[in-house]
Amino acid sequence: MVRLTINGTPIETDADPEMPLLWLLRDRLDLTGTKYGCGSGLCGACTVLIDGRAVRSCTVPAGTVTGAVVTIEAVADARHGFTPDQARLADRVRRAWIAEQVPQCGYCQPGMVLAALALLAVDPAPTEPAIAAAMTNLCRCGTYDRVRRAIRRAADDRG
Amino acid sequence: MTADDPAGCPVNLSGRTALPPVTRRALLAGLGAGAGALVLGLRLGGPGAAELRPIALNAWLGISPHGAVILVDRSEMGQGVHTALPMLLADELDYPWDRIAVRMAPVGPAYRNPILGAMATGGSTSVRAGFLPLRRAGAAARIMLVEAAAALWRVDPADLVTADGEVRHPPSERAVGYGALAPLAARRPVPATIPLRGRADWQLIGRPIPRRDVAAKTDGRATFGIDVRVPGMVYAAIRQCPTFGGTLAAVDTAALTEAERAEVRLVQLPDAVAVVADGWWRARRTLDRLAIRWDRGANASNHTDAIRARLTAALGRAGTRVVDRGDVDAALAGAARRLDADYHLPLVAHLTPEPMTATAEVTAERCTLWVPTQAQSLYREVLPDLLGLAPDAITVNTTYLGGGFGRRFEADFGIQAALIARAVGRPVQLIWDRAEDVRHDFYRPAHAGRVTVALGAEGEILGWHHRVAGPSIMARALPQMMRDDIDMTTIEGLHDQPYALPALRIDAIRQEVGVPVGFWRSVGHAINAFVLESMLDEVAHATGRDPFALRRALLAGAPRHRRVLERLAEVAGWHDRPLAPVAGARRGRGLALHGCFGTIVGEVCEVTVFDDGRLAVDRVVAVIDCATVINPETVDGQVRGGIIFGLSAALAQAITIQDGAVVETGYRDHPVLTLADSPEIEVELLKSDAAIGGVGEPATPPIAPALTNAIFAATGRRLRSLPVAAHDVRAAAPPAGVDG
Numbered sequence: 001m002v003r004l005t006i007n008g009t010p011i012e013t014d015a016d017p018e019m020p021l022l023w024l025l026r027d028r029l030d031l032t033g034t035k036y037g038c039g040s041g042l043c044g045a046c047t048v049l050i051d052g053r054a055v056r057s058c059t060v061p062a063g064t065v066t067g068a069v070v071t072i073e074a075v076a077d078a079r080h081g082f083t084p085d086q087a088r089l090a091d092r093v094r095r096a097w098i099a100e101q102v103p104q105c106g107y108c109q110p111g112m113v114l115a116a117l118a119l120l121a122v123d124p125a126p127t128e129p130a131i132a133a134a135m136t137n138l139c140r141c142g143t144y145d146r147v148r149r150a151i152r153r154a155a156d157d158r159g
Numbered sequence: 160m161t162a163d164d165p166a167g168c169p170v171n172l173s174g175r176t177a178l179p180p181v182t183r184r185a186l187l188a189g190l191g192a193g194a195g196a197l198v199l200g201l202r203l204g205g206p207g208a209a210e211l212r213p214i215a216l217n218a219w220l221g222i223s224p225h226g227a228v229i230l231v232d233r234s235e236m237g238q239g240v241h242t243a244l245p246m247l248l249a250d251e252l253d254y255p256w257d258r259i260a261v262r263m264a265p266v267g268p269a270y271r272n273p274i275l276g277a278m279a280t281g282g283s284t285s286v287r288a289g290f291l292p293l294r295r296a297g298a299a300a301r302i303m304l305v306e307a308a309a310a311l312w313r314v315d316p317a318d319l320v321t322a323d324g325e326v327r328h329p330p331s332e333r334a335v336g337y338g339a340l341a342p343l344a345a346r347r348p349v350p351a352t353i354p355l356r357g358r359a360d361w362q363l364i365g366r367p368i369p370r371r372d373v374a375a376k377t378d379g380r381a382t383f384g385i386d387v388r389v390p391g392m393v394y395a396a397i398r399q400c401p402t403f404g405g406t407l408a409a410v411d412t413a414a415l416t417e418a419e420r421a422e423v424r425l426v427q428l429p430d431a432v433a434v435v436a437d438g439w440w441r442a443r444r445t446l447d448r449l450a451i452r453w454d455r456g457a458n459a460s461n462h463t464d465a466i467r468a469r470l471t472a473a474l475g476r477a478g479t480r481v482v483d484r485g486d487v488d489a490a491l492a493g494a495a496r497r498l499d500a501d502y503h504l505p506l507v508a509h510l511t512p513e514p515m516t517a518t519a520e521v522t523a524e525r526c527t528l529w530v531p532t533q534a535q536s537l538y539r540e541v542l543p544d545l546l547g548l549a550p551d552a553i554t555v556n557t558t559y560l561g562g563g564f565g566r567r568f569e570a571d572f573g574i575q576a577a578l579i580a581r582a583v584g585r586p587v588q589l590i591w592d593r594a595e596d597v598r599h600d601f602y603r604p605a606h607a608g609r610v611t612v613a614l615g616a617e618g619e620i621l622g623w624h625h626r627v628a629g630p631s632i633m634a635r636a637l638p639q640m641m642r643d644d645i646d647m648t649t650i651e652g653l654h655d656q657p658y659a660l661p662a663l664r665i666d667a668i669r670q671e672v673g674v675p676v677g678f679w680r681s682v683g684h685a686i687n688a689f690v691l692e693s694m695l696d697e698v699a700h701a702t703g704r705d706p707f708a709l710r711r712a713l714l715a716g717a718p719r720h721r722r723v724l725e726r727l728a729e730v731a732g733w734h735d736r737p738l739a740p741v742a743g744a745r746r747g748r749g750l751a752l753h754g755c756f757g758t759i760v761g762e763v764c765e766v767t768v769f770d771d772g773r774l775a776v777d778r779v780v781a782v783i784d785c786a787t788v789i790n791p792e793t794v795d796g797q798v799r800g801g802i803i804f805g806l807s808a809a810l811a812q813a814i815t816i817q818d819g820a821v822v823e824t825g826y827r828d829h830p831v832l833t834l835a836d837s838p839e840i841e842v843e844l845l846k847s848d849a850a851i852g853g854v855g856e857p858a859t860p861p862i863a864p865a866l867t868n869a870i871f872a873a874t875g876r877r878l879r880s881l882p883v884a885a886h887d888v889r890a891a892a893p894p895a896g897v898d899g
Binding site: 016019020023026027028030032033034035036037038039040042043045071072073075076094097098101102103104105106107108109110113131132133135136137138139140141142143144145146147148 | 237376377381383385388394562799831833
């Protein structure tokens with residue numbers, strides 16, 4: 001039995017507590033925005049927010065999660081799982097990502113966006129080294145330049 | 160492939176949509192309740208929806224009063240074709256861009272890639288191949304709509320104009336929408352002559368039009384192969400024989416509990432075992448609890464060192480003389496000086512971010528695939544025999560690709576999914592874990608190159624003898640592309656190189672290495688550009704000439720290349736902006752130029768080599784001439800991406816073979832460049848009057864030699880093999896100045 005709060009909704013499933021959060025999201029709850037990339041916490045495609053921190057869900061047993069989980073689906077529809085402040089930030093990041101035309105193949109981008117959200121939530125105007133330190137998600141298409149630009153744009157956009 | 164669809168109209172141009180659209184919103188409305196089946200077409204709702212179905216005016220375009228739909232017949236893997244190809248058609252159509260929906264096409268003869276001869280995406284061909292046909296399709300449709308309006312109103316078509324999705328008759332101030340005209344227009348013959356707009360009148364081409372897929376890819380709504388959900392589907396994990404060519408001997412399930420046995424199904428394939436369960440994690444975990452015995456096959460003792468030794472030995476064989484221009488023998492005999500160098504390149508994996516995956520449903524009558532693929536046609540060629548079905552019974556639905564880079568030109572994973580689905584009698588989604596993905600790739604070929612350059616008394620190049628030894632991709636993948644037993648990919652970028660060499664000889668020696676090789680972004684060009692552009696750099700330094708000046712002098716007969724080179728030097732500050740010194744380090748700047756797929760790219764790479772051996776790639780400047788730019792936004796993205804992709808390989812990627820199997824298992828031992836380590840990149844696009852070139856691959860080949868030439872400039876160390884990480888690049892050069 002696993003009890004969690006995901007995108008603001010409490011859920012209870014009979015899933016194996018050892019099942020990584022990633023697969024609970026994908027295979028049990030059909031929240032497929034969170035991607036499988038490596039299963040080792042290296043690539044970041046499976047990034048979700050737990051209590052606002054970016055966490056690689058492929059290495060976190062679902063049964064150990066006590067915080068509130070937010071997935072990329074909340075960025076698509078911010079009514080779910082975000083406080084009003086977080087929702088505004090999520091919207092800024094989403095708009096910056098689109099304005100900078102960041103994604104190519106797009107597979108890593110949900111994780112990138114959530115990692116950027118986690119960064120901007122604690123550091124509203126990150127320096128280049130801060131961006132480099134926080135954004136450890138891997139992108140095979142090489143969108144890093146545009147990721148940097150989108151984060152700067154989202155930071156500048158705060159009103 | 161419809162999550163980004165703005166118009167919300169159902170598509171039925173050729174009988175089938177790409178993928179039953181699924182929105183994630185259903186989940187947010189109530190997690191777990193009624194998840195996953197909100198069809199986009201439902202938004203239309205109500206009576207009359209059927210009449211609003213788009214009417215097909217040709218294979219790519221459908222129009223309804225509700226909006227237009229353009230079918231795209233190439234796979235979207237990040238290169239932007241789901242925007243660029245519709246732009247081509249829409250440019251001639253006079254229809255509002257934001258009312259056009261974009262969908263993936265099914266497999267069909269109309270969607271054959273004329274350059275590749277099949278429905279396939281690769282070779283940087285999509286825009287080049289579509290440039291004329293798609294504009295003609297848009298122009299023909301517009302003419303047919305105009306003629307339909309002329310017939311309706313009984314007026315001269317010459318008096319009609321089109322704008323904003325309407326045909327207008329200015330004398331009478333009448334206007335009618337394309338949607339209303341479409342049924343009439345569809346019955347008109349295709350016009351005999353189809354004039355196209357000139358460059359000056361292009362509406363969309365050349366503009367930075369935002370990509371259609373960006374919003375859905377930003378917030379997780381985009382459907383990749385791994386995101387497909389089919390009613391009743393189960394999940395499969397797979398373990399393949401570690402050695403290439405080996406087979407499955409036996410599977411022992413003794414370690415499984417009764418409960419586990421009840422929950423999973425085993426499917427044995429000739430060279431693999433799959434576990435099928437109601438969730439992928441359970442399937443994958445069960446796989447680990449099986450004791451599997453393999454017949455390791457003929458390559459069981461293969462080893463990286465043995466591969467290198469075989470390739471080196473092959474360089475001594477005669478091979479096939481592919482090019483022999485001028486008198487190389489005389490040049491060598493009369494040379495004041497000779498430069499000889501051997502180069503080696505390792506096997507490299509693709510590591511698409513989305514591991515290999517496919518979803519299949521197989522019945523006695525049909526096979527339906529949902530697959531992130533670059534090679535739709537291949538499934539209709541291969542699966543009928545395997546499944547005992549007619550080609551028409553194979554349906555291929557193309558999802559977004561989580562990276563392609565040539566890996567998804569292969570059908571291995573899709574075939575496995577179909578075989579497993581048939582075995583269990585239910586729809587199956589097969590997902591490879593990352594280790595399987597790395598250990599069962601079709602790798603960039605291992606390569607050995609040997610170059611001998613004859614130099615005259617003034618250091619001028621008299622002759623160039625270039626030998627290449629390596630395995631063939633085409634002999635396996637596309638045997639019809641072999642020419643007199645020569646795989647042209649092994650010499651591409653060499654036989655067509657732009658430099659004015661008085662004598663040039665190229666020998667190709669085919670040497671298989673016991674490892675499957677395949678198409679890796681830019682294929683042979685990435686390999687040959689490394690050797691050619693490194694060797695030119697060696698010549699420049701050996702003869703005391705500037706690498707830019709040497710190349711420029713050799714490009715007298717190649718004005719497009721020369722223009723790229725000259726502009727590159729300006730943008731990079733090659734002549735007038737020395738690198739700022741860094742304490743405890745040496746800095747260097749390297750240059751490389753390469754043309755492929757109709758496009759020319761020059762790159763300058765700037766590095767800092769610290770005294771402790773750390774290497775920083777600081778900046779890359781790229782100048783690209785792809786002749787005609789369709790969407791500058793996506794071209795810019797492809798250049799940056801091609802550079803990062805090539806840098807990852809050049810810096811640290813090499814596949815190791817031990818006891819016949821690949822040692823590497825993922826991002827830890829086959830590393831990919833991170834944001835922190837990626838350089839600042841500056842890109843400039845040049846236009847020219849040449850035939851339009853491709854952009855997906857050409858930025859990759861120059862970066863490895865630009866990097867190692869920069870390392871040489873900084874340290875005096877010539878790296879004649881990759882990856883850089885295998886070398887000690889500490890600044891003090893060894894006496895010979897060479898790291899093999």
